Amino acid sequence: MSKSGSTSKISRRTALAGLSAGAALLAMPRLGRAADETIRIGFPTPLTGPFAAEARDQVKCAELAVKLVNDKGGIGGRKVELLVRDDKLNAGEAATRTLELIEKDKVHAVVGALSSAVQLAVNEVTRARGVIYVSISQSDTINEAKDFSKYTFHEALNPHMTTAAVARQTLKKGMKVAHLVADYAYGHEMLRGFKRAQAAIGADNVGEILHPFGAADYSTFMPRLMSMRPDVLCISNFGRDQANAIKQAVDFGVKQQMKIVVPVILHNQRLAVGPDVFEGVVGGANYYWGLEAQSKSAAAFNAAFKAANGGAIPTDYGAYGYSGVGSLLAAMQAAGGTDTDKVVDALEKLQYDLTKGPQHYRKCDHQSVQSVLVLESKKKAAMAGENDLFAILANDTGSDDMLRSCSELGHAT
Amino acid sequence: MDLSLIIMQLLSGIALGAVLVITALGLTIVFGMLGVVNFAHGALFMIGAYAGLYLASLTGSFWWGLLLAPILIGAFGMLIEFVLIRRLYGRSIDDPLLLTFGLSYILVEGVRIVFGSDGIPFPTPPQLIGVLDLGIGFFPRYRLFVIVLVAVVLLALWLALEKTRIGLIVRAGARDPVIMQVLGVDIGRVWLAIFGLGVGLAALGGVLAGPMRSVNPEMGSLVLAEAFVVTVIGGLGSIVGAVVAGLMVGISISLVALFAPEMATIVMFALMAVVLLIRPQGLFGVRGRTA
Structure with missing residues (x-):
């Protein structure tokens, strides 16, 4: 594995071999933890x-x-x-x-x-x-x-920071919010974050659907989500699940009735389904290359x-x-x-x-x-180039206030 | 819970079932007639989606992709049969199974090398973008199209098998290949065509699924599992079984999604377990069949 530094190992090996003969060879991996390694x-x-x-x-x-x-x-x-x-x-x-x-x-x-x-x-x-x-x-x-x-x-x-920043940009008092959530730790934590942010803002929860992790088809959840008549649909899943869920929601005409919001909007998934599907979707991010204009x-x-x-x-x-x-x-x-x-x-x-x-x-x-970004996926006509995917809606500077307090997390303060 | 919601849910289930039917059909035909368990079926589904996408972008029309990809990949399937699978007839059922299992890895890696492992967008044909107002709710035009197309393909397949001379040879060949050879029918050519048909159906499923999900090299693995579940429920080798079981699975997933969404994936396997307990040969399977 390590190519560099092998010459110094050999020299030590010969030195050690002089001291303790063959045993040193077997012990090599452990003795290897030296300062020059x-x-x-x-x-x-x-x-x-x-x-x-x-x-x-x-x-x-x-x-x-x-x-x-x-x-x-x-x-x-x-x-x-x-x-x-x-x-x-x-x-x-x-x-x-x-x-x-x-x-x-x-x-x-x-x-x-x-x-x-x-x-x-x-x-x-x-x-x-x-x-x-x-x-x-x-x-x-x-x-x-x-x-x-x-x-x-x-x-x-963490989901607490991300969902709070996204909710601040997208939710208003009295809005109705529905959730489509991947049924594992990530989805559950994002849902908890959104609900906490929703409560603080005064938006109403009209329903939540948990979907199996890694599902390829989301069509069966759409009629029920539409019947909840929310203003905002939060889709809390990751990777290809995000691409498939948003694509199928758009196929069902969800965007005509409500805004789609995700906790984390993924660069690769936006590429995977194209600008028309993601157009207008808002989500949080740790990084977007377009930040170079301001950082x-x-x-x-x-x-x-x-x-x-x-x-x-x-x-x-x-x-x-x-x-x-x-x-x-x-x-x-x-x-x-x-x-x-x-x-x-x-x-x-x-x-x-x-x-x-x-x-x-x-x-x-x-x-x-650290700072949290909130991004909105651009429509095709507004893209300056093939990498111009998102508009930066907010760049919230990092502060301790974004996090749950140390005592809430159970740490001694 | 109002009725219109349940009807909409049923419709989503049928659309979901339609793609399942097409893919399971290819799997079950190949097993029923050739006795080959094709583990590369999922990979060929995926290849079909990529081929459809490639041909659609080459010709500028989804419809050419939809027409040509199954034909091209079907021909590729015939090549696989001619070069590889043919040599294994008459040997244990495990041999073609292992062969196709290995083949599926080669195909998936091949696509990774050529197209990369990221998902790529497969745009919905412009004529079918958007939703149709059914009076009780909105339903995507494309999914309605999929239901209709699958129904047409099934009808054509049924007519070809039941009403034509070629269909007669195929059915007879599945029953007793030796007698067919004695009667002077070149059974090798029939098997070649059947394998090509099975692979072509997998590719058709892939092209149809393309605009509904993201296209990526792993998209076939989940489909393979689903297709196997459907064929087992319907009875290995049974065409009617694949159709009935495909729709049954689609509708079950959909209705369970309404009441217990997190159980939506599991219901398919639960259904299979129940069927296997009550009727181990599957709903329309023949008992004791060893292919």
Whole structure:
């Protein structure tokens, strides 16, 4: 796996062989944890399955973050290596791969996961073994005291922040809201977030439908959703589910009667079904390349990504891969190595600005405090180019007020 | 819960069932006549969607894609039969099963390499965009079209099998291929045509499903599972069974979605379990059949 640094290993191997003969050869992997050795970051993500498009962007961006650090000579002279594993969007698979990464590949930290359920499984494994985990999938649960550990960091937005920002842009007092929700952790958390925001604004809930995760057909839910006669339909699902659900809602003429709102509007899914289907759909986002008009960090990130990927632009979930790995590496830089306690300390103190403006991990729950974007999908005629997908409706600056309080989450304050 | 809602729900179920019927039909015909369990059926469904999309963008018309993709992919199916499957007749049923299983991986990876693994948009034909006011509610024009087209294809297929000389040979060939050969019929050509027909139906299902969901390399895997459930419920090899079971599954999913939406996917498997308990050979299957 590690190509660089092999010469120094060989020299140590010969030295050790002189001391303890053949036994040293067997012990090599363990003795390998020395200061000059490669820094290994485990990266489980669902390369196969309905979130594959988003997962591949995460990997590209994570690789970019690693490359930029290596180009500058690594961390304290040590090269960084990214070990990507396919978690197949399955919690059991993710736990096994993560365990392998820790036990067999001896990674120094883990970044990754794309599904809210899978990240909790990864977190179970990493926190039990005292390995740092930076999650880049949306979750509220991971902030809460029962799932938290000092090794757990959450770089992604959480459903509470996302739904609050989206609701502020789309809901008004007295509006009727219906929900179509994927029946697993992500959907449930988004629904809870929307309902909390709805209650604060004074909008009414007229009904909610839970759909099986990964469904290909949503037509059977449409007549009932239409009969609820809402002003706004919130579709809380992810990946291909989002594309299919919106496409079929539009086929049924839903947009003529109500506005479609999603917690997270996905770049790749908008590409997958085209501008006409997504036209007018509003949703939250952590990142959109068009932010470069108002943010120098975004412009720099776009430029670096384009240079490394033949002119392609980075996407929302890709940006998480970049800032998740990037913030970890910045903390390792500050801590002067991979000592877990020192890196945790450095992450807690870290102020970083990698893709869109200042971010930091809140002390009590290690949630990244960051800006939230609200985007609206443009109609075809309004697009300046093929990448001009969304209009930025809001760019809410990150603050602690966006998050649930530390005491609400069960943390000692 | 008013009546119009239930009728709308029934209609969604029939539209859903129509695509199931077309895909399950191809699977069941190939099994019934050739004794081949085609595990590449889902992948060929997906290839059909891509071919339809490609041909539609090449000719500028959805209708050419709809017409040509099943023919082209059907011909590709004949090539598969001629080059690969033919060699396995007379051997254990597992051999063609494993062959087609491997083939499905090759096809899916092939599409990933050529078209990428991201979903790509398949626009609805402009004539069928929008909804039709049925008096009790709105229903997408395209889905109504799918119901009608599937009904026409079924009728044509029934006429071809029951009323023509070729249909007679096909039916006889399924009953007793040896006697057919003794009578001087080249059974190999019949099997070639049947496999092509089965694959063509899978491709037709793919093109029809294209404008309803996003087109991606994995779209066939779920469809394969559904098609198997439908053929098992209807009885392996039974054409009538595939039609009845396809509609039954579609309508069940739809009605369950009305009352317990999170159960919508499971109901199909529950239905299969119940049928297998009561009638292990399926609704229209023949008991003890070993193909």
